[in-house]
Amino acid sequence: MSVVFVIALLGLIAAGYYLGQNRALRYRAADGPRLHSLPSYYGFYAALWCALPAAALLLVWMAGEGMLIESLILADIESELTGLSANEVGLVMNDIRNLASGGITSGDPSPLIKAAAQRYANLHHISLMAMFVLSLAIGAGGLLLAYRRVNPTFRARNRVERIIMALLMLSSTIAILVTIGIVLSLLFEALRFFAQVPFTEFIFGLKWSPQIAIREDQVGSSGAFGAVPVFAGTLLISFIAMCVAAPIGLFSAIYMSEYASRRFRSVVKPVLEILAGIPTVVYGFFAALTVAPFLRELGNSLGLDVASESALAAGAVMGIMIIPFVSSLSDDVITAVPNAMREGSYGLGATKSETIRRVVLPAALPGIVGALLLAVSRAIGETMIVVMAAGLSANLTANPFAAVTTVTVQIVTLLTGDQEFDSPKTLAAFALGLVLFVATLGLNIIALRVVRKYREQYD
Amino acid sequence: MSEQAETGEANATVQKMGKVDTSTVPTPTAPQAEGTGRVKMSGKDVCVHYGEKQALFDVNIDIMEKEVTSLIGPSGCGKSTFLRCLNRMNDVVDICRVSGAIEMEGDDIYAPDVDVVHLRARVGMVFQKPNPFPKSIYENIAYGPKIHGIVRGKAETDELVESALRKAGLWEEVKDRLAAPGTGLSGGQQQRLCIARAIAVQPEVILMDEPCSALDPIATAKIEDLIHELRENYTIVIVTHSMQQAARVSQKTAFFHLGILVEYGETETIFTNPRDEKTQGYITGRFG
Ligand SMILES: Nc1ncnc2c1ncn2[C@@H]1O[C@H](COP(=O)(O)OP(=O)(O)OP(=O)(O)O)[C@@H](O)[C@H]1O
Numbered sequence: 001m002s003v004v005f006v007i008a009l010l011g012l013i014a015a016g017y018y019l020g021q022n023r024a025l026r027y028r029a030a031d032g033p034r035l036h037s038l039p040s041y042y043g044f045y046a047a048l049w050c051a052l053p054a055a056a057l058l059l060v061w062m063a064g065e066g067m068l069i070e071s072l073i074l075a076d077i078e079s080e081l082t083g084l085s086a087n088e089v090g091l092v093m094n095d096i097r098n099l100a101s102g103g104i105t106s107g108d109p110s111p112l113i114k115a116a117a118q119r120y121a122n123l124h125h126i127s128l129m130a131m132f133v134l135s136l137a138i139g140a141g142g143l144l145l146a147y148r149r150v151n152p153t154f155r156a157r158n159r160v161e162r163i164i165m166a167l168l169m170l171s172s173t174i175a176i177l178v179t180i181g182i183v184l185s186l187l188f189e190a191l192r193f194f195a196q197v198p199f200t201e202f203i204f205g206l207k208w209s210p211q212i213a214i215r216e217d218q219v220g221s222s223g224a225f226g227a228v229p230v231f232a233g234t235l236l237i238s239f240i241a242m243c244v245a246a247p248i249g250l251f252s253a254i255y256m257s258e259y260a261s262r263r264f265r266s267v268v269k270p271v272l273e274i275l276a277g278i279p280t281v282v283y284g285f286f287a288a289l290t291v292a293p294f295l296r297e298l299g300n301s302l303g304l305d306v307a308s309e310s311a312l313a314a315g316a317v318m319g320i321m322i323i324p325f326v327s328s329l330s331d332d333v334i335t336a337v338p339n340a341m342r343e344g345s346y347g348l349g350a351t352k353s354e355t356i357r358r359v360v361l362p363a364a365l366p367g368i369v370g371a372l373l374l375a376v377s378r379a380i381g382e383t384m385i386v387v388m389a390a391g392l393s394a395n396l397t398a399n400p401f402a403a404v405t406t407v408t409v410q411i412v413t414l415l416t417g418d419q420e421f422d423s424p425k426t427l428a429a430f431a432l433g434l435v436l437f438v439a440t441l442g443l444n445i446i447a448l449r450v451v452r453k454y455r456e457q458y459d
Numbered sequence: 460m461s462e463q464a465e466t467g468e469a470n471a472t473v474q475k476m477g478k479v480d481t482s483t484v485p486t487p488t489a490p491q492a493e494g495t496g497r498v499k500m501s502g503k504d505v506c507v508h509y510g511e512k513q514a515l516f517d518v519n520i521d522i523m524e525k526e527v528t529s530l531i532g533p534s535g536c537g538k539s540t541f542l543r544c545l546n547r548m549n550d551v552v553d554i555c556r557v558s559g560a561i562e563m564e565g566d567d568i569y570a571p572d573v574d575v576v577h578l579r580a581r582v583g584m585v586f587q588k589p590n591p592f593p594k595s596i597y598e599n600i601a602y603g604p605k606i607h608g609i610v611r612g613k614a615e616t617d618e619l620v621e622s623a624l625r626k627a628g629l630w631e632e633v634k635d636r637l638a639a640p641g642t643g644l645s646g647g648q649q650q651r652l653c654i655a656r657a658i659a660v661q662p663e664v665i666l667m668d669e670p671c672s673a674l675d676p677i678a679t680a681k682i683e684d685l686i687h688e689l690r691e692n693y694t695i696v697i698v699t700h701s702m703q704q705a706a707r708v709s710q711k712t713a714f715f716h717l718g719i720l721v722e723y724g725e726t727e728t729i730f731t732n733p734r735d736e737k738t739q740g741y742i743t744g745r746f747g
Pocket residue numbers: 509514532533534535536537538539540541552554
């Protein structure tokens with residue numbers, strides 16, 4: 001049924017295009033006044049007028065339909081529901097919906113519920129039909145309206161342009177709104193957390209142990225929400241990652257942009273970028289199964305005490321993961337330094353490495369700093385590798401051989417599994433997420449600022 | 460065909476065309492032949508290829524010490540290519556091959572044991588588009604001397620920076636803002652900064668590739684004055700598209716066409732009594 005509808009709607013849109021275009025062509029054939037736009041624009045105009053109202057109707061209908069049908073059903077079975085709480089009403093409604101779509105229900109449904117489900121299915125079917133018919137009708141109406149407006153003085157080209165601009169604007173608005181929505185939900189959940197745990201304790205507390213006793217007699221689960229060890233762990237791992245990624249990424253960028261022959265570059269650069277395409281979970285088990293045991297063995301043979309899940313292993317692998325970020329972005333900014341700078345330096349009798357060190361790199365520095373900051377924010381937000389390789393214990397330590405935990409790991413462990421969504425334990429995840437978001441946002445803003453501020457310097 | 464006949468024929472062509480206004484030929488005003496009379500650099504059968512394409516054909520030229528030599532010719536004729544051979548700047552271009560010999564005071568600069576870096580310190584270069592480094596004015600000048608160890612300590616560097624800027628006629632304009640970025644100067648000031656930067660490494664030869672093409676007439680005049688002064692101490696080779704400029708600043712002029720050095724001699728001779736028909740055509744503005 002839906003397939004027929006979709007085909008019909010597409011057909012209608014195509015018809016709109018041809019009708020609009022044909023009418024314009026007829027005007028052109030008759031030697032009246034010159035057409036304002038190319039005939040195809042009249043076609044587009046009619047097609048858009050057909051497609052957009054129909055699509056808008058579909059959206060509105062689908063959004064409103066569920067609520068409408070539910071309120072009808074609830075009115076039907078009102079007698080049954082007297083004395084039930086809102087939650088229980090919700091459960092009954094759920095049963096009805098499941099029954100209607102042929103799913104399983106909780107317990108054996110009463111005849112009344114069964115009848116309601118039947119009615120629900122009927123209503124849903126009717127609504128669907130009505131929606132199809134109405135949207136086709138509206139599409140046809142729009143088409144007719146647009147078709148009648150086609151005449152030589154009508155500025156179809158400008159109109160189409162404006163509609164397209166509006167569509168583009170709509171898309172970007174949606175992206176922005178979604179972002180704002182995510183941030184707001186994060187913010188509100190975090191505020192609920194801070195209502196239960198003081199903000200200062202969260203920010204300055206040195207002990208992190210989010211397990212809370214469910215029964216009075218349980219031991220060891222006091223619930224402490226001092227996030228300092230978690231942030232310290234994140235910083236430690238990010239620091240180790242940058243120690244790996246910054247020099248390797250930067251040096252390889254310098255080599256590729258300044259020394260490598262074009263052929264070498266054309267081979268190696270994509271290979272390096274493949275590193276960025278490896279799923280992080282693969283890096284994760286590389287870290288957990290290869291690097292961590294190796295470091296442990298190495299530490300043992302040197303007489304060091306290395307935990308099997310160490311910050312070093314996670315940080316090193318994360319560093320490898322972000323090498324392509326650093327190298328690719330730095331490579332771009334170094335290549336963007338005008339050749340005139342290099343020639344000017346050579347012309348004064350500077351060697352290649354002097355030129356790179358004292359002219360090219362300073363000129364590219366803002367971009368390089370931007371690349372590094374982006375890499376840091378990537379490292380801070382990275383989850384999979386640390387989940388698999390860094391461990392869960394919230395140690396406050398600067399020892400890279402110890403197990404530490406990070407913000408992202410804690411969020412994962414707090415939210416996976418069966419959880420109550422209003423205990424401080426789960427809400428803590430939102431608070432952590434908020435801080436993480438603010439930190440990476442800040443880094444990104446600084447990075448963009450730095451890049452923009454110095455960009456024009458050598459132009 | 461004798462030289463006499465050739466010139467006569469060229470003149471005949473000019474008269475036949477009737478349209479050429481000989482008053483457009485600039486009058487050479489630069490003082491002639493005041494150098495030391497010694498050959499500073501010389502090219503012998505210089506050929507340059509970019510990949511398969513040959514850009515210069517057997518160029519033979521003697522560049523005289525403490526004189527200004529200008530290279531003129533239509534676009535794409537190989538002026539920049541030749542200029543860049545003189546300090547081996549073409550080495551930077553992968554596909555460029557140079558054959559023949561270029562000598563500086565009798566030594567082949569393309570010999571295997573020559574240190575390119577050292578050569579470029581002796582033969583400085585100023586580019587068509589001013590290209591100051593994105594550093595302070597002071598750092599722009601101090602850069603070269605520092606990497607060559609010409610100066611030691613702050614006082615010496617200060618002194619050198621000042622003298623280079625003075626020689627380039629820029630000192631008065633920038634002495635209060637030496638710490639400001641060099642890229643913040645006007646185009647003409649930037650170009651003089653680049654000249655000062657080249658002077659600061661105390662080269663013997665200064666190559667200038669269309670140094671005034673991005674400048675207005677006033678800035679151009681300043682640079683030309685500067686070239687006059689620099690001639691006392693330096694050998695200068697300048698590429699220019701302006702016949703007037705060549706006539707004003709240079710003692711020797713070389714005319715290139717399609718990669719061939721067509722004519723080379725005293726600027727006065729080239730402009731008043733060119734041997735070759737092509738030269739005549741070019742300087743009267745008939746082609747190019
Ligand atoms: N890097 C290069 N790669 C390939 N060909 C080049 C390169 N540089 C110059 N050429 C070619 O060599 C020839 C001479 O170029 P050159 O730059 O020396 O001309 P020019 O006389 O300086 O011209 P203009 O007055 O326009 O600056 C041209 O045909 C040009 O296409």
